[in-house]
Amino acid sequence: MKSPRRTALIVIIMLLVVGIVGGFFAHHQLAKNRHHERIVATTYAVVQIADRLKLPLVGVPNTENKLPARYKNVTKVGSPMNPSAEKIASVKPTAVYSVTTLKEQFGKSFKQQHIKPYFLNLQSVSDLQRVVTKMGNQYDRKAAARGANREIDHAILKARKRANGQKKPRVLVLMGLPGAGYMIATNRSYVGNLVQLAGGKNVFASKDQEYIQPSDEAIQKARPQVILRLEHAMPQMVTEQFNSEFKSQSFWHQTPAVKSKRVYDLQEPDFDATANMHAAKALGEVSQWLYPRGK
Known part of the structure; x- marks a missing residue:
């Protein structure tokens, strides 16, 4: 018959192993989810943030500005003032980003396509820094x-x-x-x-x-x-x-x-x-x- 002390030790070791294995699979699943993120940036300012954080994009705005090389062949989804809900829906996004000053540009067509954009507040430098920090945390780009x-x-x-x-x-x-x-x-x-x-x-x-x-x-x-x-x-x-x-x-x-x-x-x-x-x-x-x- 095993002693209570030895039994307790075995239980503790098993819990540690389960915790480590569970943590590994949780981390693996989180990494897998991040790998499948399909992000659309509808303004050039959001494209810049994504580029600085090295985020993959599946949609970018039509712009006269030079797009970063990593987004050269990414689908264009229309101008920031008039983005196309149909084009955005076609790339099957998991997240669509615009800015608060353009919130009114996203009308009924987006609701019909079941698209709910996130509006980033970029009205000041401190607002920008908060957005960068938040997106860095969300997409594992803290550094x-x-x-x-x-x-x-x-x-x-x-x-x-x-x-x-x-x-x-x-x-x-x-x-x-x-x-x-x-x-x-x-x-x-x-x-x-x-x-x-x-x-x-x-x-x-x-x-x-x-x-x-x-x-x-x-x-x-x-x-x-x-x-x-x-x-x-x-x-x-x-x-x-x-x-x-x-x-x-x-x-x-x-x-x-x-x-x-x-x-x-x-x-x-x-x-x-x-x-x-x-x-x-x-x-x-x-x-x-x-x-x-x-x-």
Whole structure:
């Protein structure tokens, strides 16, 4: 007859073996599930995040931007503003990602195809970092996510040092709209957030609005010292619109920014309406524009 002590030892060993084997199979199953992830990115910003985390994609947006080599032959699912529910459904996705600012673009056709997109909040640099961390955890890319966020943290620290002890410049941010003029981007917009991180003062602040209607009188009164012109869609057309606007409207000539030639054009891929993986580089550029004689 076996002693109680020996019996207990045998039971413990068996439990350990079962635990190890169970853990192995659980890990194997998790890895298998991740291997079968079929992810669709409907915006270029999401494509950038996926590329940085080395995630496989089965669907990417139609874009004029150069797609990473790993996604060269991936199915195009339409423009970010008007993605095709039929094309997305055809690749049998397990996850479809867009951004919160385009949520209204996903209408009835997606419900009919039984597609429920995930909308990522990329309205600020900190929002971007939270998304990168979350996706890194979800898809077992934690090391890559930490590396990406460290680059951004370093850029923020560098921008703060550059602005330290200096008087904040007054900054006006404009977002050009192809064929429809422009809007004013407030501190709640992504570029407005870059201005804030770089140590500038956005002359148009808001509690909840990213963009507001322009007012010639308000712009004149604000007397911006730096003007940033975002040309994220059809940049050539928007640049021509801005140049024509600044030439034909005499009030622009009276702004300190135009007088001192501190008007800068922001274009993709470094700049966009939403935060992206070029955030560190974009912040560095804005920092230098705001503080050309920085520390």
